[in-house]
Amino acid sequence: MSNRKPYVRPMNRTWWSKHPFYRFYMLREATVLPLILFTLFMLCGLASLVKGPVAWLEWQHFMQNPLVIAINIVALAGSLFHAATFFSMMPQVMPIKVAGKKVEPKMIITAQWGAVAVISLIVLVLV
Structure with a gap:
């Protein structure tokens, strides 16, 4: 040692x-x-x-x-x-594939922000 x-x-x-x-x-x-x-x-x-x-x-x-x-x-x-x-x-x-093709990253990001906007609008309407 x-x-x-x-x-x-x-x-x-x-x-x-x-x-x-x-x-x-x-x-x-x-x-x-x-x-x-x-x-x-x-x-x-x-x-x-x-x-x-x-x-x-x-x-x-x-x-x-x-x-x-x-x-x-x-x-x-x-x-x-x-x-x-x-x-x-x-x-x-x-990565998300639809019909065997990879979905564009920009489309995924836009869809996520769209979901945030829709959920925010629903919450605003309810409140």
Whole structure:
């Protein structure tokens, strides 16, 4: 057995910031942070709805805070960014064939955004 120590390459905490691919990946993964806050706000709203009209009005007043509105806008932007990157990866991850021919990636991405638009319109009509 040798007494030599194996070489361990030093790795600092910001190793990912030196490569554009990893920066993009970290940005994409960071979109979950404002979404967590948005989800917590909605859960608090659900709890206040159960507690009664006074709690519901207090929650509505809380949601009108400019900081909460800013967090919700950032969460919306983050979810749209996450969706866009996911939709762009979809044709590569799961190629779709119709009648033995590969469907164009642009068509798959457009169909996904179309589904998002239709579902959003349905939700808007219901609300």
